[in-house]
Amino acid sequence: MRENRFGPFGIQHRDLGQVLGSPSPGLAMSTDREDAVARLMRPRSVAVVGASEKPGAPTSFVMRNLIGCGFRGAIHPVHPTAQAVFGLPAVKRLCELPQLPDAVLIGVAAERVLGVLDEAGQIGIKAAVILASGFAEIGPSGQALQATLAETARRHGMAVCGPNCLGLFDVHTGLALYSSRLAPIEAGNVAIVSHSGALGIALAHSGRLRLSMLISAGNAAVTDFPDYLSFLAGDARTDVVGLVMEKIGNPEAFSRATAAMHAAGKPVIVLRLGRSQKGAAASAAHTGSLAGSDEAFLDFFRRCGVILVDDADEFIETAALLSRERRRPRSKGLALIGVSGGSMAHVSDVAEQVGLDLPELSPPTVATLSALLPAYATPQNPLDVTGIVFAEPGIYRAALQALAADPNIGVVAAVQDVPAGLDDGGAEEYLGIAAAIAEHRAHAATPSVVISNLAAGPHAQIARALDAADIPVLHGTRAALKAIRSFGDLPCPALAPAGLPLIEAHPRWTRRFVAGKQLTEREAKMFLADHGLTVTRELPARSREAAVAAAREIGFPVVMKIESPDIAHKTEAGGVHLGVADADGAAIAYDAIMVDVAAKAPTARLEGVVIQEMVEGGVEALIGVAMHETFGPTLLVGTGGVLVEFLRDSAVAVLPIGRAAAHQLVGRTRLAHLIAGYRGAPEADLEAFVDAILGIGAIATAYAGALSALELNPIAILPKGKGVRVLDALIIASGGKG
Template sequence: MASTEPRAGAGLPRAEADLSALFAPATLAVVGASEREGNSAGYVMKNLARFGFAGRVIPVHPKAETVFGLTAFPSLSALDTRPDCVVIGLRAELVPDTLDEAGRMGARAAVILASGFGEAGAEGAALEAQVADIARRHGMAVCGPNCLGLVACDSGAALYSSTISPDLPRGRTALISASGASAIALAHSGQIGLAALVSAGNSAVTGLADYVAHFAADPGVDTIAMVIEDMGDPDALAAAMEHVHAAGKTAVALRVGRSAAGQRATAAHTGALAGTEDAARAFCARVGLLDMPDMDSFLAALQLADAYPTPPVLPRAAVLGVSGGGVAHVADIAAEVGLPLADLSEVSVAALRDLLPGFATPQNPLDVTGAPFGDPALYTKVLEILDADPGVGVVLAAQDAPPAMAPDMAAEYHGIAGAVAAYTGQTPVVALANLSAGLHVSVATAYGPAARLAGTRAALTATAQWATTPRRVTWRAAQGNAPLPAQMSESDARALMAPLGLPGPLEQLVTSGEAAAEAVAALPGPAVLKIASPDIAHKTEAGGVALSVSAEQAAEVFERIMTSAQAYAPEARLDGVVVQEMVGEGVDAMLGLVDSPPFGPGLVVGLGGTLVELLDDAAFELLPLTHDSASALLKRTRLDALLDGYRGAPACDRAALIKAMVALSDWGCAHAGALEAVDLNPVRVLPLSQGGGLRLLDALILTKKGAPD
């Protein structure tokens, strides 16, 4: 489950997270400022002058009488007024006392520039915790430590400790970055207009969620951009995203640290199929946060959000261009990144057939041929037809005219670009250059205010997220604390799962070869024999499973299983062997739960059996699930097609599987505090022609205190 305890570095409580003193202070004290070259607080003072900050700036220096022409004071306590915000440009060990002095004076915010805190080992972490405690005691918002600072363009509050140009493109995007280098690169990309920039550093006090909530309420911001190293408290971020959606704004994230090396190891197969990255991706989707995989798609999403603050009504695209190969390429990449193409209506097809040359095919993707080069108005008419189509949510106008193209050649594309610029319909139109180099400057200019994206994959990845991500929060932390036994055998685990619509087969625990033979003889057919041990998670690997065992073979198989299990895990507790009826044919599924801190448990579903990891057919979603979300999750797997009856096989009970997924989700929420992982594999989904239903053939439940080594 997601922890409800505040950590060092978590955001301020929501009631205290007033950041106005950070972004629009009337009086600002800069501690440690000097005119020495390279002085971080000195950079802040120079940037305040460059950005035209209208408030009072008070340098604090123990010896200097003036700093950059302003009267300096020897200490904060010597000031003749109460500062709203204090910039601290001192060594890390001097920060706590200075921050406490600022808080006692009534300062409501601070920017801590120094490094040497949580990023610098145990001693630094202790110092950071001390800073956080002081700030919370005084109710102060704090940017940093270990940061470059922030810039608020409207107020001119450039509390920034490095060189930054006051001529940055201005706009309605607020950028929050844990990485100072990323903040600098994005701010100077020339592709977004900034309302504010935050280099958040360690976020020891004021966290990501606090900044998001602040910008959600800022009337000068339409788009919130985040470069994230740590999401902090998911509950707080989800609450902040509620404010974002209520304000009709868009939030876009670039998360760093996605690699498999950062994923947590687990004893259950489920953990190998769903890691931390799956949970983070699912969380973003559930809170309506556009989640970009790289810098190029991140910038493309910001450009889209800036051009079209309101996302498309329908998440389906139409693609058009003057080249059949070009639009086919766009359609291929759209399929790979999850951007569905619209089916054109009969009315649209008829109108396009009447408009385009006879050799053109009215379809999506649409090759309009070279006709618009001679008649640009035709291109505008095509856009108008697509705008009127009820199935089209966004139009991608693909056209390449690279920067190095000769001016006379580039001029040939001005008509098409002008046709896009002249379009006045309601459906968003995105000018797409397949080459990442973008467009010739004259062609780009001819497109006017239309959104222009470069690089097929980056552009379509951004468009897919922008068009298909619901702008709502459907996630809540699973916080149930119902207890679970510290250790459970397979039979114990299956007994817990049976009330969820996952009954097991007939079975009996035996402790001798003779008893095994008698148990098999009592069944209507051959049996499965499996080792019974709470200490052996993967029975097949231990040589602890035998299939289709007859009564005559049972005693020998019993001894073989016990010997193999003893050799595999000499310290394991062996309770005997489970004799289990062979269940009839069906489709083998895998269901599982895995705890994914800090987001809580999630559910995994996919093809089951001994090759589950090799097949790698699994989909993951954070709890809780509804019937609709469980059905959608199942459709993301190859298992879904098998349930319909593949190549003449009988159709199996999909409805029972979905019902069990929802029940398992509810159970996982109730036991979130104790749960480490659940691995139900295989779950046999039985044919509808034989009455349907499910049979749980093997089960493993790991608790947080009882997981085997």
């Protein structure tokens, strides 16, 4: 029988308090949910239902991994007929176990999972790993099964990894409830949590990261990323967490968990999958076509203070750097040093492309380098120290020290390619440089890294020397530089907005929206005016005579538009005439609008025309609201007018946002340049525009279940001090689907 520190059968069921003992190091237990997650992540004993010795079977990998990785807790195989599995005594059912395990791995088919999970919960097991596929990922039938699974787990107060997952692996303890072959992984301080099992395996076995934990979350039906993050925030063996995500189940919980990570000083890296997928249906409003799902996720992650990466290479290099370099740069300036002018030029080009600053060196630094380097070397950033350093590596070390001491420099990167194809003799020529870098890093306060332009990394001999000195060696020019950019500009979670304008939904409007009664533009403006926004003066007209009279009352010139609840985009239907200058023009415009719209939209209900004041000057902007399946109402701001989709100048924010965030939202668009007064134009009223943004955000929040979309396009931002004016508005009611 396999020996373990808990005795041959683990800790006795009658003394459950001893099963958990004290909380895991660094984890403050305060709730039943946290207690269950702790049992899932750090069990002292485990049961494996469906345990098998059959080669290739998932539970065979689990058993082999638990034993081969050195898990020292009790392992209880559960099998309907076998007396033993891999030499460990087996029982037929969980209820026959002589001791209560902390966690159970359920390795049976989907249709049998619920029975096993319920049995586990009834006997008091609080944590489970469920491998089986056949749940929400297959469609409605699987979704129903997963909902029942989640309810069963919640009823018993259980934490569950999966279903449709590979399991989890604690590299430090050997807890390998993992159903795939595990090659040796060096223990370290990076945790990976992934919806995708395959990507998790690829990242974990890249050979570039030292791991604390590997978690294949699968469908995350019960225990989700916020639970794992909350645990890892208190895990003394984890300093960096990398997430591979397809979805966010609970944005509020995720935000709280990333805040806990930030408070613990632990950066979170996110590689989000499915960023190119289009929405299920296009909205009739421009906002729906612009506010892509990815933009909302980007804003949400930005406000959570996580590091977003574009691909697996960037994920690996960012995690490698953050896990090894705990010092923080004093500035964003990057200094490059190497022995090749061509290599320096290449890296400098890419650095500029990814937005890194290569600042000028200070005069004292230039003077130091001038005295140190041969006359034919140029003391600048990037710095080519020339081939003299092969014979005199001390010069390389002194140059590193000079760069690190420059007040403009936050990170020093040694660019050194030593191709893996070199013979050992060729690689040995670079050992002096590697030693100089290692000696410098041991005593420098300024962070330093090594960049290999080749994704394959440097020659093994050099890699070993740098690794022994714990020097971050980053592979691939672009991925390396983007990792340095993230390192130099670690984001912080956004503070909760304060002082937001609050409104109450009016029952009259709510009933209309929920009933699905669409508004005309004039009615939409009445709604906006009721909630404090400034709209154009306008009057309805159902005849050419009424149109002329209304135009005279408002004052020429005027704008004339079709009024119809069925036409979202009036210009395309021939329903807009601008700058109507006199009574004759108003009569002609009325007739033309009615004829043209009837021809282009024959099924639309036509309710006459609207005559509105002509607003001269100002910057045309767009404010829109769309409903996001994950975040609810999201806000879009950008350049407005008829060319809105052609220009595609917009930025998206998840609500709510405060005044500072609204300013930042505008600043992420080219609209900001127009507001500031582009090419001699007068400065527009930015503060009034921000007021309008906050007002629309308050409306969207108050009517979240009643509105499907809301769009102000254009809203005119008048010269500074003169406010804004809503020129056109579109509101799409939810019809009870919100």
